[in-house]
Amino acid sequence: MTSTDGDDTQRVVAQGTFDILHPGHVHYLQEAAELGELHVIVARRENVTHKPKPIVPDEQRRRLVASLDPVDEAHLGDREDIFVPIERIQPNVIVLGHDQDHDEDAIADALAERGIDCEVMRASALEGNEALYSTGDIIDRICDERC
Ligand SMILES: Cc1cc2nc3c(=O)[nH]c(=O)nc-3n(C[C@H](O)[C@H](O)[C@H](O)COP(=O)(O)O)c2cc1C
Numbered sequence: 001m002t003s004t005d006g007d008d009t010q011r012v013v014a015q016g017t018f019d020i021l022h023p024g025h026v027h028y029l030q031e032a033a034e035l036g037e038l039h040v041i042v043a044r045r046e047n048v049t050h051k052p053k054p055i056v057p058d059e060q061r062r063r064l065v066a067s068l069d070p071v072d073e074a075h076l077g078d079r080e081d082i083f084v085p086i087e088r089i090q091p092n093v094i095v096l097g098h099d100q101d102h103d104e105d106a107i108a109d110a111l112a113e114r115g116i117d118c119e120v121m122r123a124s125a126l127e128g129n130e131a132l133y134s135t136g137d138i139i140d141r142i143c144d145e146r147c
């Protein structure tokens with residue numbers, strides 16, 4: 001449990017699936033960590049419905065993210081309500097990933113409804129022609145070259 005009583009720490013939330021880590025993830029988390037103490041919410045497998053389910057189990061993905069230098073704490077997400085961890089962490093900023101299909105205004109409205117005073121920002125992309133900066137691309141290459 002994160003204590004927020006009388007403390008002026010600037011807390012930042014980043015989130016995602018983080019299945020098979022790559023430098024794009026590190027870039028996102030480094031950018032978010034520049035804004036303050038970084039809390040990462042790792043999506044539960046059961047809640048990943050917009051793309052294939054992660055290969056790596058929930059707790060292992062959380063442990064890997066927690067071991068990264070920019071990360072102060074990594075939390076497994078709630079099973080039902082994405083705002084439960086947010087209410088516990090009480091972030092000042094939520095940083096969305098560059099390609100995440102979340103509407104910044106809708107999240108800002110939901111935060112305001114719950115009385116959470118928090119900015120919503122979007123991170124930049126790390127791109128490279130030959131680079132594997134996407135879990136989907138890594139899996140595709142494994143299938144092409146090893147299967
Ligand atoms: C503000 C916010 C909080 C989130 N909290 C949770 C959560 O508690 N549990 C969870 O399983 N997923 C949570 N998610 C992750 C989403 O469910 C979704 O899986 C994720 O944004 C997908 O990102 P990706 O495709 O970039 O991996 C949260 C997302 C946002 C934007």
Ligand SMILES: Nc1ncnc2c1ncn2[C@@H]1O[C@H](COP(=O)(O)OP(=O)(O)OP(=O)(O)O)[C@@H](O)[C@H]1O
Pocket residue numbers: 015016017018019023024025027028051096097098099100123124125126127133134135136137
């Ligand atoms: N190349 C990248 N540059 C910047 N941020 C990235 C990059 N790749 C992933 N991220 C960010 O990391 C977080 C977690 O991403 P996610 O787990 O969806 O990885 P992914 O490689 O994008 O996966 P997939 O290829 O399956 O879509 C998201 O916020 C996403 O925007």
